[in-house]
Amino acid sequence: MTDQPNEVNPPRAESLMPGDERNAPSPMPGGMVGLMPDKPQKSYSQGQLVRRRFFRHKGAMVALVVLVFITLLAFTSIGIGPIPGWWGKNYTSTGSAIDGGRPTLGWFTIGEHPFGQDTVGRDFFARTMRGTQISLIIAFVVGIGSTIIGTVVGSIAGYFRGIIEAILMRLTDLLIIIPLLVLAAVISARAGGSGIWALALVLAAVTWTSLARLVRGEVLSLREREFVSAARAIGTHPARILFRHILPNTIGVIIVSTTFSISAAILLESSLSFLGFGVRPPDVSLGLLISEYQNAFTVRPWLFWFPGMFILAIALCVSFIGDGLRDAFDPRQNRKGD
Amino acid sequence: MSPVLGPTPAGAQPRDGGRERSALEASIDAIRAEGLTVEFTSRRGTRRQTLRAVDGVDLTLHQGETLALVGESGCGKSTLVRTIFGLNPIAAGQVSVFGQDVATATPRQRLAMRRRIQMVFQDPFSSLNPHLTAHEIIAEPLRINRVYSRERVTELFEQVGLTRDSFGKRPAEFSGGQRQRIGIARALALDPDVLVLDEPVSALDVSVQAQVLNLLADLQERLGLSYLFIAHDLSVIRHIATRVAVMQRGRIVELGTRDAVFTAPAHPYTSLLLGSVPVPDPHRRPAALATSPS
Numbered sequence: 001m002t003d004q005p006n007e008v009n010p011p012r013a014e015s016l017m018p019g020d021e022r023n024a025p026s027p028m029p030g031g032m033v034g035l036m037p038d039k040p041q042k043s044y045s046q047g048q049l050v051r052r053r054f055f056r057h058k059g060a061m062v063a064l065v066v067l068v069f070i071t072l073l074a075f076t077s078i079g080i081g082p083i084p085g086w087w088g089k090n091y092t093s094t095g096s097a098i099d100g101g102r103p104t105l106g107w108f109t110i111g112e113h114p115f116g117q118d119t120v121g122r123d124f125f126a127r128t129m130r131g132t133q134i135s136l137i138i139a140f141v142v143g144i145g146s147t148i149i150g151t152v153v154g155s156i157a158g159y160f161r162g163i164i165e166a167i168l169m170r171l172t173d174l175l176i177i178i179p180l181l182v183l184a185a186v187i188s189a190r191a192g193g194s195g196i197w198a199l200a201l202v203l204a205a206v207t208w209t210s211l212a213r214l215v216r217g218e219v220l221s222l223r224e225r226e227f228v229s230a231a232r233a234i235g236t237h238p239a240r241i242l243f244r245h246i247l248p249n250t251i252g253v254i255i256v257s258t259t260f261s262i263s264a265a266i267l268l269e270s271s272l273s274f275l276g277f278g279v280r281p282p283d284v285s286l287g288l289l290i291s292e293y294q295n296a297f298t299v300r301p302w303l304f305w306f307p308g309m310f311i312l313a314i315a316l317c318v319s320f321i322g323d324g325l326r327d328a329f330d331p332r333q334n335r336k337g338d
Numbered sequence: 339m340s341p342v343l344g345p346t347p348a349g350a351q352p353r354d355g356g357r358e359r360s361a362l363e364a365s366i367d368a369i370r371a372e373g374l375t376v377e378f379t380s381r382r383g384t385r386r387q388t389l390r391a392v393d394g395v396d397l398t399l400h401q402g403e404t405l406a407l408v409g410e411s412g413c414g415k416s417t418l419v420r421t422i423f424g425l426n427p428i429a430a431g432q433v434s435v436f437g438q439d440v441a442t443a444t445p446r447q448r449l450a451m452r453r454r455i456q457m458v459f460q461d462p463f464s465s466l467n468p469h470l471t472a473h474e475i476i477a478e479p480l481r482i483n484r485v486y487s488r489e490r491v492t493e494l495f496e497q498v499g500l501t502r503d504s505f506g507k508r509p510a511e512f513s514g515g516q517r518q519r520i521g522i523a524r525a526l527a528l529d530p531d532v533l534v535l536d537e538p539v540s541a542l543d544v545s546v547q548a549q550v551l552n553l554l555a556d557l558q559e560r561l562g563l564s565y566l567f568i569a570h571d572l573s574v575i576r577h578i579a580t581r582v583a584v585m586q587r588g589r590i591v592e593l594g595t596r597d598a599v600f601t602a603p604a605h606p607y608t609s610l611l612l613g614s615v616p617v618p619d620p621h622r623r624p625a626a627l628a629t630s631p632s
Binding site: 028062225226227230233234235236237240244245248249 | 343351407423449456457459460461465466467468469470482483521524528622630
């Protein structure tokens with residue numbers, strides 16, 4: 001361009017038609033042609049796009065099916081509350097252990113006690129189902145609760161900076177330096193006996209810290225991006241900037257952290273139950289079942305295997321679903337799911 | 339575009355937006371800075387250090403012209419722009435937008451000012467929210483000011499040479515040039531009079547640069563816009579500017595019409611800048627450069 005003669009009316013490049021940029025290097029690997037007027041691209045709303053991409057993610061779909069199956073099995077088999085389930089036995093009544101309480105589950109048969117019986121003859125399938133119910137409730141309440149608290153604290157601290165950030169982040173640091181288990185144990189001992197919902201909320205109230213720091217970091221970097229300056233330049237309200245321009249871009253971090261915190265909640269609950277601060281007998285959770293029967297591992301391994309398998313299955317499913325969700329929300333994903 | 343080397347004659351601004359400027363309005367300078375000084379204070383312990391980022395700048399952007407602001411990085415260009423948008427405290431002097439002093443503007447006046455002066459950002463990859471569709475990005479300023487209509491968005495799309503079928507696409511599906519067009523459309527949404535362009539083409543490759551520059555020239559002609567064009571690429575400035583201001587260490591060291599600055603630079607720094615432009619044809623290189631050891 002420096003070769004141009006020094007005249008007032010600059011010569012124009014050939015054309016202004018948008019089609020001229022079709023050959024410009026495309027940032028997409030698929031090489032999708034941007035602006036072909038003769039071939040209109042079908043466009044989807046954000047929600048549709050996310051749904052379609054999620055349903056195309058095989059791992060996530062399998063995990064979702066398995067998780068739904070486990071949930072349905074746990075809640076319908078022995079019922080919940082006053083609602084009876086289709087499984088004839090409950091998880092508290094004792095009886096004589098048949099055949100040493102060995103599982104009767106065969107390749108094609110279910111038998112009397114498919115998961116066996118424990119030392120006092122309680123039906124272990126019913127106990128595992130009850131444990132799964134409790135663990136699922138705790139895991140999801142903790143996962144969702146801590147995500148909400150962590151996101152709110154982190155985004156406010158990151159966006160508004162200054163004194164608000166100082167207060168919120170010192171509070172977070174304070175929670176982090178106290179050993180989680182001790183903190184949870186003390187609070188749940190205080191809240192003691194008020195049931196699993198209270199326990200779940202207590203766990204949520206002490207596990208949001210890592211997400212708060214992650215979200216704060218993301219928000220700190222995003223608020224300096226030019227699209228946020230652009231939003232400010234047109235006079236956008238701070239709340240709208242936060243909810244429309246910043247938080248949607250942190251969704252990947254939030255989802256990953258939520259899936260971790262769901263798995264972690266199951267384990268934290270088992271540790272607490274093991275120490276006697278979490279779920280208390282006669283109620284059971286998967287973690288409690290494992291710790292209760294860990295000594296029986298050599299003689300009655302099924303008392304360990306079945307709840308262990310369910311913990312593993314739930315944690316894996318949650319991770320896969322989180323993976324699928326993160327991919328689905330990623331705007332740089334080119335796949336439309338068709 | 340006819341040569342415009344000074345204030346636009348009153349009333350010579352046909353706008354498709356339909357807002358006619360009165361003769362009095364048209365004679366007001368779009369941006370006027372007088373003795374503008376901006377300082378930043380950093381505190382390290384008890385020691386205070388003052389950095390004077392903009393140092394007594396006098397600068398006027400007349401209506402309808404393109405004023406290019408050149409200078410190396412860190413010379414205070416961005417600070418100057420942010421001050422015009424009221425984002426920095428002013429240490430001395432004043433800056434006014436269409437006769438309205440930025441420092442003393444009430445929030446309401448400031449909002450009105452923002453509708454008249456808009457910004458196009460340098461990096462089209464970070465200036466668009468990757469989660470929103472092109473339609474949403476351009477509709478955003480309209481929605482905030484409650485003047486949204488689908489027709490207006492379509493009109494803006496067409497003004498910058500995009501077609502309707504890219505409404506639903508996200509920034510990742512556009513090329514750099516197309517994204518910058520979206521950025522320009524967003525800046526035009528509220529029908530401003532002035533665009534501040536912060537190195538709008540420096541992130542694009544050269545062939546696309548020319549297209550975007552032509553688009554800008556075209557829009558200026560059609561909408562009667564004034565541009566404050568910030569750049570470090572002198573060849574781009576030669577292409578688009580009517581006047582050039584050269585900035586060094588917070589001061590304007592040279593200000594003149596494009597031809598005057600390019601043919602007879604008065605300040606040694608300007609000559610230095612001009613000498614550092616790479617010239618593709620070795621026979622046309624300035625003698626001093628051609629003979630210098632490289």
